Amino acid sequence: MSGKTHQYAFFLGCIAPNRYPGIESAAIKTSRNLGIELLPLKGASCCPAPGAFGSIDLKVWYAMAARNLVLAEQMNTDIALICNGCYKSIWEVNHKLKHHDELRDDVNEVLKEIDMEFKGTINVRHLAEIYYDEKICGVAKLADSITTPLKGVKIAVHYGCHLLKPRKEREFEAEGVGDTENPMWMEELVAALGAEPVQYRNKMQCCGAGGGVRGYDIAHALDITNEKLINMSEVGADAITEVCPFCQLQFDRGQIEIGEKFGVEWAIPVLHYNELLGLAQGMSPQDLALDLHGISCEPFLNKLR
Amino acid sequence: MAKAKGYSDENLSVRLADRYYRTEDASPDFLKNVEKIGMTIAHMCYQCGTCTGSCPSAPRSSYRIRKFVRRAVLGLENDALTDPDLWLCTTCYSCTDRCPRDIAPTDIIMAMRNLAFKREIVPRNFLNTVQFIYKTGHGVPNNDVNRAARVRLGLEAEPETTAKYAEFIPGIQKILDHYGLKDKADEILAEGQ
Numbered sequence: 001m002s003g004k005t006h007q008y009a010f011f012l013g014c015i016a017p018n019r020y021p022g023i024e025s026a027a028i029k030t031s032r033n034l035g036i037e038l039l040p041l042k043g044a045s046c047c048p049a050p051g052a053f054g055s056i057d058l059k060v061w062y063a064m065a066a067r068n069l070v071l072a073e074q075m076n077t078d079i080a081l082i083c084n085g086c087y088k089s090i091w092e093v094n095h096k097l098k099h100h101d102e103l104r105d106d107v108n109e110v111l112k113e114i115d116m117e118f119k120g121t122i123n124v125r126h127l128a129e130i131y132y133d134e135k136i137c138g139v140a141k142l143a144d145s146i147t148t149p150l151k152g153v154k155i156a157v158h159y160g161c162h163l164l165k166p167r168k169e170r171e172f173e174a175e176g177v178g179d180t181e182n183p184m185w186m187e188e189l190v191a192a193l194g195a196e197p198v199q200y201r202n203k204m205q206c207c208g209a210g211g212g213v214r215g216y217d218i219a220h221a222l223d224i225t226n227e228k229l230i231n232m233s234e235v236g237a238d239a240i241t242e243v244c245p246f247c248q249l250q251f252d253r254g255q256i257e258i259g260e261k262f263g264v265e266w267a268i269p270v271l272h273y274n275e276l277l278g279l280a281q282g283m284s285p286q287d288l289a290l291d292l293h294g295i296s297c298e299p300f301l302n303k304l305r
Numbered sequence: 306m307a308k309a310k311g312y313s314d315e316n317l318s319v320r321l322a323d324r325y326y327r328t329e330d331a332s333p334d335f336l337k338n339v340e341k342i343g344m345t346i347a348h349m350c351y352q353c354g355t356c357t358g359s360c361p362s363a364p365r366s367s368y369r370i371r372k373f374v375r376r377a378v379l380g381l382e383n384d385a386l387t388d389p390d391l392w393l394c395t396t397c398y399s400c401t402d403r404c405p406r407d408i409a410p411t412d413i414i415m416a417m418r419n420l421a422f423k424r425e426i427v428p429r430n431f432l433n434t435v436q437f438i439y440k441t442g443h444g445v446p447n448n449d450v451n452r453a454a455r456v457r458l459g460l461e462a463e464p465e466t467t468a469k470y471a472e473f474i475p476g477i478q479k480i481l482d483h484y485g486l487k488d489k490a491d492e493i494l495a496e497g498q
Contacts, residue, residue, distance in 0.1 A: 010465075014445035017464035021451060025458045040465035043473035045442035051396050052434040052444065055418040056427065058342060060484045064438075067480060110483050114476040165398035166409065180402050206361045206397035213362070215430025216392045223365050224395070289454045 006136050008080035008125070009072040010038035011090060014046050015245035016082055016272075022288035023245060026278035027082050027127060033145045033281055034137050036130065038080060044068050047089035050162065051211040062103060063110045065093035069124075070116045079124045082274060084244035085210070088162035091124040092169070125173065126163050128243040128273055132185050133174035142192045147282040149194025153303050155276070156198055156237035157186045158228070158251070160244040161206050180204065189273065190241060193280040201231040207242075209250035219261060225254040229266050239269045239300045241276050248272055252294045269297040279304070331380035335420075339377045343416030345409040347377040356400030356410045368393040370400050370410050377413055386421040392428050425493050432490040439487045442467025442477050 016023040028038050046053075047065060054061045068090060072079045081087060097104045098120040108117055131137045164170060167180045176185050181204065187197035208214070208224030229251075232240060240251055248270050255266040271279075275288050279301075290297045312318045327333065340347055356370040357363050363370070368390035376385040385391065391414065400410040421427060434444045441447075443466065452462040463469035467477065481487050 012464050012466055014443045017455075017466065017468075018443060018445050018447045018451055021455045021458055021460055021464075024464065025460055042465050043470040044466045045473070045477055046438050046444040048438055049434060049444045052431050053438075054396075054415055055392075056422045056431055056435065057419055057484060057486060058415065060481065060486055063480050063483075064477070067476065110480055113479050113483060116476075161395075161397040161399075166401040166411075168402075168407065204399070206395045206399070208361065208395060211392075211394050211396035212428065212431050213393060213395045215433075216428045220362065220366060220393060221395070224361050227361075287458065289458055292451075292454055 005035050005037050006130075007037045007039055007077055008130075009041040009075050009077040011041050011044055011047075011068065011072070011079045011081040011086055013081065013083045013086040013245065014049075015249055020245055020248060020272065020289070020292060022278070022290060022292065023082060023272045023274050026272075026274040026283060026288055029283065030145075030274055030277045030281055031127065034131070034141060036080070036137065039075070039077065041068075041071055041075070041079070044071055047086040050085055050088040051213075052215070055212055059106065061089065062093050062097065063107050065089045066097060066107045066111060066118045067114070067116060069094050069097075069122065070111065070118055073119055073121050076121070078122050080127050080130060081124070082127050082243065082272070083246065084126070084160040084162040085246050087124070087126050094120070094122070094124050095169075095171075126243065128186065128189065129163070129172055129174050129177050131189060132177060135173070139188050139192045142189065142277075146193055146280045148280055150276065150280050150304055151194050153195050153238040153300065154198045154236050155190050155195045156200055156232040156235070156240050157190060157203070158207065158240055158242040158247055159183060159186060159204060160242055160247045161210060163243065186241075186243070186273070190276070193276055195276070198235045198237055200235045200237070202228070207247040207250040208254075209246055214250060218257065221250065222254055222258050222261060225250055226258050226262065226264060229255065229258070229268065232268065233266075237268060238303055239271055239297075241271050241273050243273050245272060256294050267295055267299065269293065269295055269300040271297065271300075327380055330383065332382040333380050335380040335382040335385075336377050338420060339413055339416045342419050343409065343412035345412045346406070347374055347408060347413050349406045349408055350374045350378060351406065353405060355403050355405060359399040359403050361397060361399070362393045362395060366390060366393050370394065370414070373417065374408070374410055374413055377417070382420075385417050386424060386426055391417055391421060425489075427493065429494060429497060432494050435481070435486055435490040436494075439478055439481055442474055
């Protein structure tokens with residue numbers, strides 16, 4: 001194990017810093033314990049939201065994401081991020097602009113107006129995938145960082161969509177991450193915390209929120225969420241974990257909205273993987289602002305005590 | 306001597322050279338535009354239905370991704386762009402992941418939505434996101450409850466984004482204005498009032 005510190009420009013996105021700031025705080029602190037330094041990416045904006053923005057005009061989506069990428073290029077630092085939606089925008093636009101000259105030229109013509117140029121000099125990674133990467137962290141090092149094992153709890157992993165899919169357009173530096181039908185690497189990350197990851201029906205189904213559907217037809221989006229909650233509850237999940245604050249919002253606020261709209265009562269706590277990791281590294285629920293969650297995390301926390 | 310394959314009737318040759326069946330109201334450019342914007346190969350679809358079978362929206366609505374791909378191939382632009390189901394794709398990319406023809410049906414939907422927007426067919430929530438980003442740089446902006454929570458966590462009230470560094474917002478506005486996006490969003494929203 002090397003003592004080397006790996007530095008990344010920390011791309012925050014919107015929902016983590018502006019709705020669940022505990023995720024941001026936990027990501028910085030837990031990563032530091034693993035030799036990963038997350039540096040501020042000053043002046044970054046919304047990624048922008050791939051569903052909402054891409055649906056309107058993909059060219060604007062490319063240009064806006066490129067501006068965020070250039071900020072990291074100016075720091076000469078790879079980007080790390082904590083949201084699948086951001087991953088789709090930032091990773092995919094970086095990849096597309098590196099490989100399509102015409103697209104890159106179009107984008108650079110716009111960026112010229114604000115004295116910027118996309119050069120294609122950096123890479124983009126999701127923090128969860130960095131944790132799994134033996135070259136940087138790996139499951140054993142992760143397990144070594146745990147001071148308060150999460151014993152006696154069953155956790156359902158929601159992978160989300162845009163980190164992994166579509167598989168043929170993704171390239172991961174970490175080995176063992178690419179499978180999209182039945183991946184198990186996040187279960188390994190959960191088991192490293194001392195918790196029991198559980199398997200459930202149709203694990204890879206979407207949370208329902210993406211593509212602007214949450215805003216366009218909330219009942220439709222919630223019906224998808226509800227199906228996932230049924231499948232997770234069938235196997236006795238004490239909590240849901242994910243690596244996407246938008247999925248977190250959909251599961252967390254969504255359970256309340258499902259109660260209001262469908263009269264179905266749910267109370268399964270939803271924690272971003274970095275929040276779980278924070279708890280396992282000894283951070284308190286206050287350190288993680290778990291009180292901002294729509295669904296109380298108390299039953300889950302009580303089970304840990 | 307080898308001879309080019311064809312029919313003696315030149316008009317018939319021209320008609321049969323077009324491999325795609327089209328009705329009178331079809332727009333041949335539709336397929337071309339969808340493929341260009343979506344950067345995918347819609348015309349390779351053999352209608353197996355793996356996409357619809359993988360779709361989380363299909364079991365709970367009349368949205369059928371396979372039907373939209375067929376509309377692209379047949380050039381049925383009006384049918385596709387005016388169908389409210391166009392906006393029920395969650396962009397989960399399961400269909401794209403599983404397509405045996407390596408088509409990206411999800412990106413066909415994205416391209417169609419882009420074309421619909423050009424005709425000012427777009428749900429309001431998409432335009433609201435544009436307005437938020439134009440004003441703050443964020444699709445989901447900060448608020449006072451969150452600022453207080455951030456401070457309790459030892460973070461600054463504003464994250465290290467455009468929220469803290471407002472000097473970056475004019476650059477974002479320039480990009481959006483380059484494409485006339487904000488004006489168009491304002492205009493469509495005002496019409497709907």
